[in-house]
Amino acid sequence: MDIRLDDLTSAQITELLREHLQGMARHSPPESVHALDLDGLRQPDVSFWSAWEGDELLGCGALKQLDGEHGEIKSMRTVSAHLRKGVAARLLQHIIDEAGRRSYRRLSLETGSAQAFAPARRLYARFGFQPCAPFADYVDDPYSVFMTREMPTP
Template sequence: MKVEIRIETPLQDDVRVMVEDLNATMMPLTPREFQFQLTVEEMAGPGLTTFVARTEDGKAVGMASLKEHGSGLGEVKRMFTRPAVRGQRIGSKLLAAVETLAAERAINRLVLETGEAEGFEPAWRVYERGGFATCGAVLDYPDSGYSRFYEKTLSR
């Protein structure tokens, strides 16, 4: 499937629906206190850039955000692809777009937090195929056993 990935505002109805779908997917997999969700309003805030993957007919089928923490550190947030298009490398393309922008902004280390429960295996595959390696807890996330952490050093 051909998709176009662009930086867009998350303050759009179809992106809001994807965020709702992502949250609904995560709710049964991890206790609520160990879910670190951003609202679309937070995703539209300073220091965050959101990419949206759209089909040729304009349907939003995936998203990912880059959160800049300063001092060369960035975080991948709100990665999601619609179940109907999984396995078509859209997640990998979104991750590559985040990495490209991070490198352009002099970010040399990307980190992310994802779930550690059954059901997160597709996400782990995307990150690991993208060159991310598991690591210890990052940023201010608790090392609860409900999260898996990844990192990747970007070359300049």
């Protein structure tokens, strides 16, 4: 699996992110969907990676810098044909490693509370993320679960 910094211009990425946003909208009301669109992912405070096997897209994930010590995981998505094959775990580890290289002290995320998001919540818990209060600009929302993990100090 090749994980690479992505410029968000390929049709495959555009389609996967469209699918991602549609999936979020199926399980949460519009005001509770916090996934970034293409423009949001192209902001200077966001790094976006895609995972590939040859020329086949496997999945994607992003890291948003909240401040000099705190990052947020965004847009984790695996292509449907590659679910349960370890793609998300590899992308998540890549993002955690990058957060470490940036010397972040904390890495957080928001995901859905619906049953459809249970596999994602289990994955994050396996990587040391624990439930937390809303962070950054988030507010309490019954459709959201907030999770965070402390990063090891260098």
